[in-house]
Amino acid sequence: xxxxxxxxxxxxxxxxxxxCRLHLAPGASGLEARELLIQRYRPLADWIDCCRLAVNxxxxxxxxxxxxxxxxGLIPPxxxx
Amino acid sequence: xxxQYLAEQPIRWEDLLKAQESRAxxxxxxxxxxxxxxxxxxxxxxxxxxxLFYEAYAEMAEFQIGQLVTQAQIPHAAVWIRHRLxxxxxxxxxVAIVVAAAHRAEAYAACRFLIEGIKQRVPIWKQEHYEDGxxxxxxxxxxxxxxxxx
Numbered sequence: 083x084x085x086x087x088x089x090x091x092x093x094x095x096x097x098x099x100x101x102c103r104l105h106l107a108p109g110a111s112g113l114e115a116r117e118l119l120i121q122r123y124r125p126l127a128d129w130i131d132c133c134r135l136a137v138n139x140x141x142x143x144x145x146x147x148x149x150x151x152x153x154x155g156l157i158p159p160x161x162x163x
Numbered sequence: 164x165x166x167q168y169l170a171e172q173p174i175r176w177e178d179l180l181k182a183q184e185s186r187a188x189x190x191x192x193x194x195x196x197x198x199x200x201x202x203x204x205x206x207x208x209x210x211x212x213x214x215l216f217y218e219a220y221a222e223m224a225e226f227q228i229g230q231l232v233t234q235a236q237i238p239h240a241a242v243w244i245r246h247r248l249x250x251x252x253x254x255x256x257x258v259a260i261v262v263a264a265a266h267r268a269e270a271y272a273a274c275r276f277l278i279e280g281i282k283q284r285v286p287i288w289k290q291e292h293y294e295d296g297x298x299x300x301x302x303x304x305x306x307x308x309x310x311x312x313x
Contacts, residue, residue, distance in 0.1 A: 088220060090218060090220055090286065090288060091218055091288035091290070091300045091302075092288075092300040092302075095300070136220070136223055136286070139220075139222050139223035139226050139227075140223075140226070141284070155220055155223060155286065157220070157286050158288070158302060159302035160282070160283070160284065160285060160286055160287060160288060160302070161287070161288050161289045161300075161301040161302045162217065162219070162224075162246060162258070162281055162282065162285050162286075162287025162288065162289065163200060163246070163257075163258055163278055163281040163282035163285070163287070
């Protein structure tokens with residue numbers, strides 16, 4: 083199955099893109115997506131522990147099962163307001 | 164996606180207050196509380212700030228702010244929120260919240276709840292731009308990464 087991943091702020095600077103597509107096995111969770119992202123983008127390893135996962139614009143645990151077409155967001159510590 | 168809460172242009176909070184004033188009598192509002200977040204020159208450690216640059220995960224930020232407004236649960240009240248995107252100079256408004264309610268206690272409480280919620284969970288990030296030309300995202304230094312807002 084295919085999902086998209088959105089990067090923001092210093093993460094998008096580090097990986098030099100604002101988004102990417104991931105191909106995952108059916109039934110994969112955010113944890114598998116996370117592993118794949120770290121393998122593809124080494125700089126993520128320094129920051130991913132402080133990121134939250136969003137799936138389709140809602141915060142979800144990393145263990146969340148993903149489905150075809152999901153939009154993931156890697157949310158580093160927010161600083162708005 | 165209908166954009167309600169994010170704004171690329173300078174925030175004209177005074178226009179909103181005028182609009183609220185005209186509705187106050189018919190809505191039974193006895194209190195209007197306003198919070199304005201102003202960009203300051205002091206930084207998170209990098210030097211003297213001349214501007215902030217705000218980036219958002221726009222669809223999610225709109226959704227999360229909408230959820231906060233629902234969770235504030237103020238009966239017979241009106242809430243107006245605008246958060247800037249893009250570059251905001253020192254002294255300009257980065258975020259504005261106006262709550263109109265029957266009584267001041269609920270207006271103050273809701274306003275506080277909303278700004279704290281925005282700071283804690285809405286996917287908006289600010290980049291400090293310093294007078295020496297450097298720029299740095301807030302929340303992305305090693306010491307910041309140990310204090311992730313969740």
